[in-house]
Amino acid sequence: MNEKTLDKLKILADAAKYDVSCASSGTSRGSVKNGIGTAAGWGICHSFTPDGRCISLFKILLTNHCIYDCAYCSNRRSNDVVRSAFTAEELAELTIEFYRRNYIEGLFLSSGVMRNPDYTMEQMLRVVRLLRETHRFNGYIHMKSIPGASRELIARAGTYVDRMSVNLEIPSEQNLKLLAPEKDYESVFAPMRFIQQGMLESAEDRRKFRSAPKFVPAGQSTQVIIGATPDSDKQILTLASALYKRPSFKRVYYSGYIPVNKNDNRLPIIATPPLVRENRLYQADWLMRFYQFKASEIVDDAHPDLELDIDPKMGWALRNPAFFPVDINTAPYEMILRVPGIGVKSAKLIVASRRYGRLNSVQLKKMGVVMKRAQYFIVCRELPMRTVNELTPQYVRRQVSQKQKKQAADLLQYSINWGE
Incomplete structure (x- = not known):
């Protein structure tokens, strides 16, 4: 690698670090004759950074030149930063070289917006086309779709990549217009609709013809910045629920807001990224996706923001004591799933195992149930009897929040260290 290419790599890889919407999962792409690479449906875990983060994908910007002036972005046009750009040929060649050296197994490709959205999409499309057709690369590719890009370009790109993402960035259009005056929700939601339509058409074609090409087989994703605007967790989770x-x-x-532009009065002044809040939102998101919770159950008008000292599932349980205690040996799966300390796998094991006899606390523990939390919300043959005072939400909160407060404090300390 020559010195010029190395300089570009340092600049554009560093500029790409703020985009977190790049997990690789959900698709399998087998090896092909005369091709190189595969993509596994369980995700790629390949190399690690010095601080322990797994970096399975080559995460890079095509360029950090940008025509937009978004308040929250380090690459905005008004920032005095060193600018650089790869050609499509350079980036495709670099990706293949990294793969051959066993550094990476996939690519996450994003870019600043050069000239206009369509021009930028054309350049990114050239990269993935070169990888697939010229280099015969068959590994995982996640490509960022540029807001405002045309349907034709998205349709072409979707036949080459495994996943596409279009970042919302700000949870409400009013605040998006404040921080990014040149953007609007329509420019973001239009590409999302194009991707969705392409996927549905592809699924229909594949039902008729098994050889029909796949279109974005791993689906699409987005990113929301947390803490740059006063949007509540209720707004954020309601938006996420609608997208799902x-x-x-x-x-x-x-993505917890990182103050990269500290002199912009449109942005809040914070010392560290809101990592604890970010963590709670991921937990709430998990509840919606796998635990059959609705966004309105996790947050509502009375509680528009998630509690930081306890996790969202525990918060819901403490606000709804009428649902508890749950009899592990008779309750339906849906109710067992809502008990703090019981996960999806444990709930399925409980339902399957109780057909052969009544379960006790020892068996539950072996199934992976976290009894330190679950014991306050379940009835089981061998659990000790508790007084009325012990079962009040206030008492339970005191008991279970101590450990979670420590975890939150550890996460906060990590964010402080990160900021330094």
Whole structure:
């Protein structure tokens, strides 16, 4: 690698670090004759950074030149930063070289907006086309779709990549217009609709013809910045819930706001990224996706923001004591799933195992139930009897929040260290 290419790599890889919507999962792409690479449906875990983070994908910007002036972005046009750009040929060659050296197994490709959205999409499309057709690369590719890009370009790109993402960035259009005056929700939601339509058409074609090409087989995702605006967790989770109702949508990623532009009076002044809040949003997101919770159950008008000292599932349980205690040996799966300390796997094991006899606390523990939390919300043959005072929400909160407060404090300390 020559010195010029190395300089570009340092600049553009560093500029790409703020985009978190790049997990690789949900698709399998087998090896092909005369091709190189595969993509596994369980996700790629390949190399690690010095601080322990797994970096399975080559995460890079095509360029950090940008025509937009978004308040929250380090690459905005008014920032005095070193600018650089790869050509499509350079980036495709670099990706293949990294793969051959066993550094990476896939690519996450994003870019600043050069000239206009369509021009940028054309350049990114050239990269993935070169990888697939010229280099015969068959590994995982996640490509960022540029807001405002045309349907034709998205349709062409979708036949080459495994996943596409279009970042919302700000949870409400009013605040998006404040921080990014040149953007609007329509420019973001239009590409999302194009991707969804392409996926549905592809699924229909594949039902008729098994050889029909796949279109974005791993679905689409988006990113929301947390803490840059006063939007509540209720607004954020309601938005995420609406997105998950779309058949093509796989993930919403939450990114704690990092103050990269400290002299912009449109942005809040914070010392560290809101990592604890980000963590709670991911937990709430998990409840919606796998635990059959609705956004309105996790947050509402009376509680528009998630509690930081306890997790969202525990918060719901303490606000709804009438649902408890749950009899592990008779309750339906849906109710067992709502008990704090019981996960999806444990709930399925409980339902399957109780057909052969009544379960006790020892058996539950072996199934993976966290009894330190679950014991306050379940009835089981061998659990000790508790007084009325012990079962009040106030008492339970005191008991279970101590450990979670420590975990939150550890996460806060990590964010402080990160900021330094």
